[in-house]
Amino acid sequence: MNLHPSSFRDSAGNLFYHQEQLYRGINISYKDHYDQLMTSGLYDILIKKNWIVKHAEVSLDYQHNYYKIIRPQPIPFISYPYEWCFDQLKDAAMRTLDITLIALQHDMILKDASGYNIQFEGYEALLIDTLSFEKYKEGTPWIAYRQFCENFLLPLAITSYTDLRLQSLLAIYIDGVPMDYAMSLLPWRARLSLGINLHIYLHANSITKHNKNIKSDIQVIYITKSKLVQLISHLRDTIKSLHIKNKSSQWKDYYVKDTLAEYDEAKQLEVQQMLEQCGTINKIWDMGANNGMYSRIASRYCNHVLSSDIDRYCVAQNYVLNKQHEIKNVLPLYGDLLNPSPAIGWAGQERMSWWDRVEVDVIIALAIIHHLVITHYISFEMIAKLIATKCKYLIIEFANIDDEKVKFLLQNNTNYNYHINDFLFTFEKYFIIKKHIKLNDTRALFLMQTKKQ
């Protein structure tokens, strides 16, 4: 039995691997809470709404250690809050609060409101921590209120009022953005919002005040259930009122401004034909997906698509478009190939690095390689070697030195030896070229199969 490296905080149970399958052991001490979740109708409602991960109760050798063992349904791509776009974080926040409100109707409440308890399946936010419910005691405040604010409200408020890129703070602060830090980042006009004032400023003041108050060991606090529901509903309204500011970004209008319709049409057709040639595909990763146009095309040929981009506005656009078109198997994420998400947390093992999580059947790399090689000095060798370990097939676009974009990039890097012959020579060390199509005078598309190492 291998314990999951992130499974040490919860006294209710733990996650472990058995024959490469993930299981959750439920401790005897959590028996009453688990039974209430399952018998009160709460679990059934959440499953019906598709708000919680499904699980099956199973019997394993380790049974004597636990009250019960459950096997949660696997999530196609594990993602973390710092990789979500603004709207994903907002939807995850709203889902957490909606689940809390429904739980209260069943005399339960969430004792844990961490962003890591939510995972996305396409655009559906799912609660994955089945053991984060506990029996609600009339009169008690919400134990996870501060955690919720630090994990969701503060990063959403900061990014909404200042800059989307600050969502990356969640990768530095694994337990959520500290309140004092968040307040120092918020502009004065944030105070004009009653919700921000109450749930952030007043909340932070109260924490500071009562941390110093050593004599007040015992406080008498009583909040009726209806008041608690009002508090959580107000928090929900506050989150709902936060939006992205309309700012321009380098890549946001790429498909509108920068590409030619005719060329894109030919490319779309070729990508589809190449995907058909790959046979049965479970997972595809579209790296440098922009607003996900090709990810949505790829979604018809596989079970799951990971659609990553370095521009948070593009990721947000991608997410909203998928919701609009009800494309349920594309997961847009913020991903910087030059500086991918590291492994973080205790012993650097609690949250996995980007490359430890990504293993797919097909990688799509369209109009990206010239940026990596010319602008960022990543060699063909470095790219081919890394990609070959993570996929069976590669669909890659190459723009030659006569291409307008390449010429522009080469203006500042004239010494760089960027040529299709170098590209082919290097990639053929790791891949077999199955198909080579000329898209126009300067660009070509390749289907490559990874060589068995």
Next chain:
Amino acid sequence: MKLSILLYLDPGTGSYIIQAIIAGVIGIAFFFKNLRIKILSFFGMLKYDDDKEKNDQSKTENKL
């Protein structure tokens, strides 16, 4: 009925206390919100929540 909770020098102390205070403030806000809804619906000027959700979503889409 009052419920006593042991609160030591725990980072949650202030967070628990403030919930009671905020709940009180919100209670007043909810009272006026409900009053507003009642008055608006009396004059037939109330919009449905569904429309409001849709408007909010299109606001985000337009901004993108």
